[in-house]
Amino acid sequence: MDLNDTPEQAAYRQEARAWLEEHKAQAPPRSGSYEDPSYIDARRAWQGRLAEAGLAGVTWPREVGGRGLGPIEQVTVNQEISRAEVPGILDVIGIGMLGPCLIAHGSEEHKSRYLGPMLHGDEVWCQLFSEPAAGSDLAAIQTRAGPNEDGSWTLNGQKVWTTNAHFASFGLLLARSDPDVPKHKGLTMFIVPMDAPGVTVRGLRQISGEAEFNEVFFDDVRLEPDAVVGGVGNGWGTALTVLMFERLTIGFGSENFGSPARLAQTVAADATARVDSEVRRRLGHVITELLAVRFNGYRALTALARGQIPGPEAGLAKVTMVNAAITATDLGADIVGPDALEPSSEWSYLISFLPGLKSAGGTEQILRNTIGERVLGLPSEPRMDKGVPFSELRAKEKEALV
Numbered sequence: 001m002d003l004n005d006t007p008e009q010a011a012y013r014q015e016a017r018a019w020l021e022e023h024k025a026q027a028p029p030r031s032g033s034y035e036d037p038s039y040i041d042a043r044r045a046w047q048g049r050l051a052e053a054g055l056a057g058v059t060w061p062r063e064v065g066g067r068g069l070g071p072i073e074q075v076t077v078n079q080e081i082s083r084a085e086v087p088g089i090l091d092v093i094g095i096g097m098l099g100p101c102l103i104a105h106g107s108e109e110h111k112s113r114y115l116g117p118m119l120h121g122d123e124v125w126c127q128l129f130s131e132p133a134a135g136s137d138l139a140a141i142q143t144r145a146g147p148n149e150d151g152s153w154t155l156n157g158q159k160v161w162t163t164n165a166h167f168a169s170f171g172l173l174l175a176r177s178d179p180d181v182p183k184h185k186g187l188t189m190f191i192v193p194m195d196a197p198g199v200t201v202r203g204l205r206q207i208s209g210e211a212e213f214n215e216v217f218f219d220d221v222r223l224e225p226d227a228v229v230g231g232v233g234n235g236w237g238t239a240l241t242v243l244m245f246e247r248l249t250i251g252f253g254s255e256n257f258g259s260p261a262r263l264a265q266t267v268a269a270d271a272t273a274r275v276d277s278e279v280r281r282r283l284g285h286v287i288t289e290l291l292a293v294r295f296n297g298y299r300a301l302t303a304l305a306r307g308q309i310p311g312p313e314a315g316l317a318k319v320t321m322v323n324a325a326i327t328a329t330d331l332g333a334d335i336v337g338p339d340a341l342e343p344s345s346e347w348s349y350l351i352s353f354l355p356g357l358k359s360a361g362g363t364e365q366i367l368r369n370t371i372g373e374r375v376l377g378l379p380s381e382p383r384m385d386k387g388v389p390f391s392e393l394r395a396k397e398k399e400a401l402v
C-alpha cells in the first residue's frame with residue numbers, strides 16, 4: 001500500500017520506481033550467504049548504485065552525501081525496493097544507525113573520512129555494544145578502554161552478537177573508560193578499525209545455518225586519540241542516539257517480515273486452505289494485527305515528519321510487529337506443510353530467523369517494562385546501581401543478597 005503522498009512525495013516515488021525498473025536486472029539476488037565474499041561484494045556494489053541514485057542515505061543531510069529528505073521518503077524507498085523485488089542496502093546498521101550517530105556526535109574529520117565510504121558500501125560497519133553480561137543492561141559493559149599518557153587508549157574485552165563483524169571495516173564500540181564513577185557515567189564511544197592488531201572475530205552459527213553474527217575479542221588494541229566519538233565519558237548519551245535510530249530502523253524495515261499480501265496469496269493458492277474456516281479465522285486475526293502495526297507505524301512517521309521524536313509507546317509496535325510476523329509465518333508454514341522446511345524455502349528462513357528479533361534491538365520484556373513505567377505510569381523496577389561507582393557494584397549486589 002502506498003502512503004498518502006503529497007505531489008512532491010509522489011514525484012519522488014515515481015523517480016525511485018523508474019530508476020529501479022531500469023536497473024533491477026543488474027541487481028544481485030535478494031537472498032544469499034553473508035559468508036560468501038562474492039555475494040557480499042555484489043551487495044556492496046548494488047548499495048553503491050543505490051547511493052548514487054539517491055536511494056540510500058535518504059534522510060542523511062545533503063552536505064554528507066545524503067538526499068536530505070524525511071522519514072516518509074525513506075519508507076517510500078523501502079516500499080519501492082520491495083515492490084521491485086531487489087535487495088536494499090547491505091549496511092543497514094551503518095546507514096540506519098551508526099552513520100546518523102556520527103552525523104550527530106562525530107567531529108568534522110570523522111564525517112569527512114567515514115560517511116562517504118559507508119554510504120557507498122565500500123566500508124561496512126558493525127555495532128560493538130552487547131557483551132556476554134551486558135545486553136538488556138547495556139550500561140553494565142566491562143570492555144575496558146584504558147587511557148595512555150600520549151592520549152591514545154588501550155582496549156581489552158569481549159563483545160558478542162556482533163552482526164556483520166566478519167566483513168566490517170570499522171565498528172562503533174562502547175567501552176568503560178572510568179570504572180570509578182556510576183555505571184552510566186564512565187562510558188566512552190570509540191571507532192575501532194576491525195583489522196587493528198589484537199582484534200579477533202569468531203563467527204557464531206545460528207539455527208538458520210548462517211553465521212551472521214560474531215564474538216569479537218580485543219587484546220591490547222591501541223586506539224588513537226581521535227577514535228573517541230562524542231567526548232570522553234559521554235558514551236551513554238552517544239549510545240542512546242544509536243539505540244533511538246535502531247528502533248526506527250527495525251520499525252521501518254519491518255514491513256517485509258509480515259507481509260499480509262504474501263500470506264493471503266499463500267492461502268489463496270491452496271485449494272484446501274482457502275475454504276478451511278480455521279485457516280480463515282487465523283488469517284483474519286493475523287492480518288488485522290499486521291495492519292494495526294502498519295498504521296501505528298504511520299502514526300510514528302507522522303510524528304517524525306513533524307520533527308517530533310516517537311515516544312516510548314513506539315516500543316509496543318516492535319513487540320506487536322515481531323509477534324504478528326511470527327504468527328503469520330506459523331500460519332504460512334502450516335499451509336505449505338513440510339515443504340516449508342526445505343532449506344531453500346523462505347518460510348524455513350523466517351521460522352528460524354524471526355524469534356531472534358524478539359531480542360534484537362531491545363527484548364520484548366524490556367520494552368514491556370518501559371511501556372509499563374513510562375506510558376502506563378506503573379512503579380519502576382528496584383535499582384541497586386543508582387549513584388554507585390561501577391567498580392563497587394558487585395560488592396553492593398552481594399550485600400543485597402545476604
Ligand SMILES: Cc1cc2nc3c(=O)[nH]c(=O)nc-3n(C[C@H](O)[C@H](O)[C@H](O)COP(=O)(O)OP(=O)(O)OC[C@H]3O[C@@H](n4cnc5c(N)ncnc54)[C@H](O)[C@@H]3O)c2cc1C
Nearest residue numbers: 127128129130135136161162163356359360361363365366
Ligand atoms: C539477530 C540479532 C542481531 C544482533 N546484532 C547485534 C549487533 O550487531 N550488535 C550488538 O551490540 N548487539 C546485537 N545483538 C544483541 C542484542 O542487542 C541483545 O540480544 C539484546 O540487547 C538482549 O541482550 P541479551 O541477549 O544479553 O539478553 P539478556 O539481557 O541477558 O536477557 C535475557 C532474557 O532476560 C530478560 N530480561 C533481562 N533483564 C530483564 C528485566 N530487567 N526485566 C524483565 N526481563 C528481563 C530479557 O528480556 C531476555 O528475555 C543482536 C541480537 C540479535 C538477536
